[in-house]
Amino acid sequence: MSSIPTHQPLVCEEIFDAVKLGLILIDGEGSVLMWNNWVAEHSGIPAEFALNHPLEFLFPDGLSSPFKTAIKNALSHKLPIILSNALHRSPLPIYPLPVTQDEQKRMQQSITITPIGINEKEHLVLIQIADASVSIKREGVLKSHSVKLSKEATTDGLTGAYNRRFFDERFAAEFGRAQRKNIPLSLIMLDVDHFKLYNDNYGHPAGDKVLISVVKKLKSQLNRPTDVVVRYGGEEFAVLLPDSEREGGRIIAEKMRAAIYDLNIPHNHSKSADRITISVGLATYQPGTSCDAAHLLKAADTALYDAKHSGRNCVRCSLPSE
Amino acid sequence: MTFMTELQLDALTEIFNIGAGRAASSLSEIVGEEVKLSVPHVKLYQSSKINAEVLSLNSARLGAVKQSFIGPFNADAMLLFTEERAMEIVHDMMGSQVSIEDVAEFEQEAMCELGNIILNACLSSMADILNISLESTLPVYSVGETNATLQQIISEANQPMMLVLHIDLAIEKRLSQGYLVFLLSSSSLKELLIHIDRFISAI
Amino acid sequence: MPHRNDIKTLLIVDDSRVSRMLIRNFVLAKCPQWIITDATNGDEALKIIDHGTPNFCTMDINMPGIIGTDAAEQILSKYPGISIAIFSANIQESHRTRAAALGAKFIAKPVTEKTVAQALDFFEGKP
Numbered sequence: 001m002s003s004i005p006t007h008q009p010l011v012c013e014e015i016f017d018a019v020k021l022g023l024i025l026i027d028g029e030g031s032v033l034m035w036n037n038w039v040a041e042h043s044g045i046p047a048e049f050a051l052n053h054p055l056e057f058l059f060p061d062g063l064s065s066p067f068k069t070a071i072k073n074a075l076s077h078k079l080p081i082i083l084s085n086a087l088h089r090s091p092l093p094i095y096p097l098p099v100t101q102d103e104q105k106r107m108q109q110s111i112t113i114t115p116i117g118i119n120e121k122e123h124l125v126l127i128q129i130a131d132a133s134v135s136i137k138r139e140g141v142l143k144s145h146s147v148k149l150s151k152e153a154t155t156d157g158l159t160g161a162y163n164r165r166f167f168d169e170r171f172a173a174e175f176g177r178a179q180r181k182n183i184p185l186s187l188i189m190l191d192v193d194h195f196k197l198y199n200d201n202y203g204h205p206a207g208d209k210v211l212i213s214v215v216k217k218l219k220s221q222l223n224r225p226t227d228v229v230v231r232y233g234g235e236e237f238a239v240l241l242p243d244s245e246r247e248g249g250r251i252i253a254e255k256m257r258a259a260i261y262d263l264n265i266p267h268n269h270s271k272s273a274d275r276i277t278i279s280v281g282l283a284t285y286q287p288g289t290s291c292d293a294a295h296l297l298k299a300a301d302t303a304l305y306d307a308k309h310s311g312r313n314c315v316r317c318s319l320p321s322e
Numbered sequence: 323m324t325f326m327t328e329l330q331l332d333a334l335t336e337i338f339n340i341g342a343g344r345a346a347s348s349l350s351e352i353v354g355e356e357v358k359l360s361v362p363h364v365k366l367y368q369s370s371k372i373n374a375e376v377l378s379l380n381s382a383r384l385g386a387v388k389q390s391f392i393g394p395f396n397a398d399a400m401l402l403f404t405e406e407r408a409m410e411i412v413h414d415m416m417g418s419q420v421s422i423e424d425v426a427e428f429e430q431e432a433m434c435e436l437g438n439i440i441l442n443a444c445l446s447s448m449a450d451i452l453n454i455s456l457e458s459t460l461p462v463y464s465v466g467e468t469n470a471t472l473q474q475i476i477s478e479a480n481q482p483m484m485l486v487l488h489i490d491l492a493i494e495k496r497l498s499q500g501y502l503v504f505l506l507s508s509s510s511l512k513e514l515l516i517h518i519d520r521f522i523s524a525i
Numbered sequence: 526m527p528h529r530n531d532i533k534t535l536l537i538v539d540d541s542r543v544s545r546m547l548i549r550n551f552v553l554a555k556c557p558q559w560i561i562t563d564a565t566n567g568d569e570a571l572k573i574i575d576h577g578t579p580n581f582c583t584m585d586i587n588m589p590g591i592i593g594t595d596a597a598e599q600i601l602s603k604y605p606g607i608s609i610a611i612f613s614a615n616i617q618e619s620h621r622t623r624a625a626a627l628g629a630k631f632i633a634k635p636v637t638e639k640t641v642a643q644a645l646d647f648f649e650g651k652p
Contacts, residue, residue, distance in 0.1 A: 066352050077446040079458045084435040086428035087352050087415055110431065112460065154406060173380055225497045333543040336614075339587070340634050343614035356619055360587055451635050525546045 022094065022129030028075060028122040030054045039129065042107065043092070044099040062093035067111075074113045074125045083111040085132035094129060108132040156231040158208055159215040167230040167238055174226075174242045175285065175293040182287035186249030188239040189300040190256065190280040193312045194270040195235035201269045210276055211235065214260055221255045238300075246284035246317065253280045253315045261313065277313035279304060284317075326366050330518050335364045338487055338502070341447030345440045349493070353415050358492040359440070361502070369476045369484045369505065374468045377486065377501060379404055384468040385429075386475060387437025391445055393456035394517065395510035398479040399445065401437040403500040405465055408433055414493040434461045440489075444502065452517040479505035532558045533648075534579040538570040538596070539563075539612070540588040544636055548583055548612065551641035567596030578604050581648045584629075586613040586620060594623050601627055610644040612636065 016023060017037035025034035035050040043058075050058055055071065066088060070081045083091055090106035110132040116124040154166040162170070171187075178185040192198075192214060199207040211231075218229045218239065230238045239256070241249050257280050265276040281303030285296045303318040310316060326334075338361040346359035367376070374380070381404035388400045403411065412432040413425045438461040449456045464471070476484075487502040506514065535552060539545050545563050552559060562579065564570040566588045574582075582600065586593035597609050609629040613620065616633045624631035630647040632640050 066348070069348060069351060073442070073446070077442070077449060078455065079442045079446060080438075080460045081442065082431075082435050082438050082461065084428075084431035086412070086432035087435055114460070115457070118457065154409075169382070177380070223495075225499075329542065332541055336541045336543050336634075339541075340614040343616045343634070347616050350617065356617055358615075358617070360615075447635075522543065522546075525543070525550050 022127070024055075024127040024129070025116065026055065026071075026075075026125050026127065028124070030056075030071060030075060032058070033124065039094070041097065042094045042099065044095070044101065059093050064088065064091040067091035070111075070113055071125070071127075074115065078115040078118055078123055080115065081113040083109075083113070085110045092129065096131075096133075159212050159231055161215045161219075161229045161231040161237065163230065164232055167228075167232065167240070170228065170230075171238075171240060171297070172293060174240060175296065178242065178285055178287065183243045184245050184287060185285040185296070186241040186244040186246065186252075186282060187284075187296055187300040188241070188249065188253050188256070188280060188282050189232065189236065189304040190239070190253075190278045191233075191236040191304065191308075193272055193277045193279055193308075194267065197269040197271075198267055198276070210265055213263060213265065214276070214278070217259045217263055218256055221252060221259055227252075244284070246282070246286075249282050249284055250315065250317055253282045253317075256280060257313065257315050272312040279307035279312045280315040281305070281307050282315065282317045326515065329522060330515060331364050331366075333518050333522055334485075335361060337448050337451050338364065338444050340451070341444035342440070342489065344447065345443035348439050348443065349415070349436075353417075353493060355494050358490070360490050361487050362490060363488045365486050365488075366511075367484045367486055369479075369482055372472060372476060372484055372486075374472060377402075377472075379468055379472075379501075381406055381468060383465055384471045385433055385463065385465045386471060387433055387441070387461050387463050388475075389438070389441050389461050390459045391456050392458070393449070394454050395506065395513035397510060397514075398475075398481065398505040399441050400475060400503045400505075401440055401500060402503060403433075403498065404468070407498045407500065408465075410496065411436065411491070411493065411498055414496060429465075430463050433463045437461045437463065440502065444487075452521055454517060475503075476505070481505040481507050481510075483508060483511045485511075529556050529649075530558060531556075532560065533581060534560045534562070534577075536562050536564060536570060536573060536579040536582045538565075538567065538582065538588070538593065539585040540565050541585070544585065544612075544634070547636040548641060548644075551636065551638050552645070554638075555642070555645060567591035567593055570596055571599060574600055574604065574607075578607060580608065582607055582609045583612045583644060584609055586611060586615045594620060594627070597624070597629050598627055601629070608648045610647055612640070612644065 020038065022039040022042065023036040024032060024039055027033050031052050031054050032050045035047040040047050045058055056063060067083060070083055074081055085108050090109055091111060092109060094107045094109060095105060096107050110130045112128040114126050116126045154162055156163045174185060198210065215229060226242045228240050232238045241252065257278055260276065260278045263276065266274065267276050281300050283296055283299035283303055285291050299318045303316045307314050307316040342359040342361050346357045350357040383405035385403050385405045385408035386400050388398060391397050391399055409425055409429060412429050415432060416428065445456050483506045485504040485506065489500050489502055491498045491500060537545050537548050549561050552561065562573060564573050568590045584593045584597050593611060593613065597611060600607060601609065611624045611629050611631045612634060614634045621631045632643050
């Protein structure tokens, strides 16, 4: 800024109106002191009209609650505030050109609010408005492999359950933790009965819908953030319950079985019921025993096998030592 | 080697809880659901002693939102969550109609805002109650391998003392645990404690 | 200049020592004759009240054990004559509504001369 010649204020004013960004400066009472060209164009409100009026007056119906709270906060303390496009979308009535004033067509905005001219008693507040639609697309295009991978690395795209890769890491971590801290760990393995027959008869899209509903139902039986539902295979799921005794695990297993049964999704080609059901196997690691992670996994698998061969739509438990 | 008395820790915990209450209120206005945020403990550590184990962050990757505060004392403040939690939180904040794919695109800016809301609420609470004035930089979000990220945070800030606040955040009944970490120089910590003592002795 | 010279009993319930000290000091500044007892959580408060009912009570929400609004509900069902001010950092709408439904007053922290004055006004029966 130091090398700008003596007509500095005029140059700054030109810059202010040339930037491709909305700039609004408000005073300690919330009244507009400066309103740049970009804002005038994209709001349909000319600067001469906006100056010295509060924002609420200029946009009587148009400001979101969080935006008003943000301005209130900005005026009372001196900390910078952001209103991301992710969480707010379009807090101000700002539009792509030509301006339509149609609520549905507001511009996607990304807003930054910063204190300006701070002195002991008061300060001004600068509101910067950026068009977020540009950056969202760019973000999407430029998203590096590693970030996509890390997201893909943990969730199953169809159902939203965690995926097998996540399970392998988490199971090992939780088992190790259970051993170190001498706490129990329960593992449920379950699968959807006669799922292949369902797909063959009702079609794969319907089958996908079933899996999505099943996962949603399974998740709603869980309360603790450490309890996770994993899509282990095509129609096979695992539920990891750290710090859970056998009895607690059994209660959850039964709740899950009953909840899926109560979904009442008709399956006329199931050999065990008139609807979608699950077979559930449970195994629990007890601290102090010599069982390792592989044993626990095998035991849960064996219990599931047992459930399948006991007529399906049931819960079977096994001890890792069996 | 400064350490804090129980009463100083109590006062700081109260200050942060008031901040947390305000942040929760702002967050629930955005999310449209009840949001609970509380600070159950505050502890002081030497930065050199911090690693993933100490903070019990058992995950491969860590998400960190950082703001640098300046005032009568200076501090680098950070909100830390495991990356899994960060993704879940963003997903919960954006509403369940957003697909899993979209969440990753928005993670950076949503986490910046979450960090900004929580850090601002805690620091403005401190400013109000201790009657001081604080300014700050804009938030920056970074994600990386857990231990490496922690070490980088510590070496960049180059401050010997670390105030660690364990925080509990619950959105839509899903409970996430994270940390607020303040890196301070010894003189800043002393200054902070002077202000806290002033506040306590005025009671 | 003392606000009132009467003698009343007040129970302060809060797990933060600093908050208890602040409330106590601001109250005594206005009502120097009042007798003040402390409890560090809801369960302790319930026990204390069973041994002797105070006129007034301030109650935090987030404490170890029973949540403050539940404790307030229990206290008011047994002893409807007690005036309770819920004094909390947790300013969620749901708590405000619950407090009002119970007939208790909700006051957002921080504890200051002003917020304590609101509690005192409530205890005095002012709207």
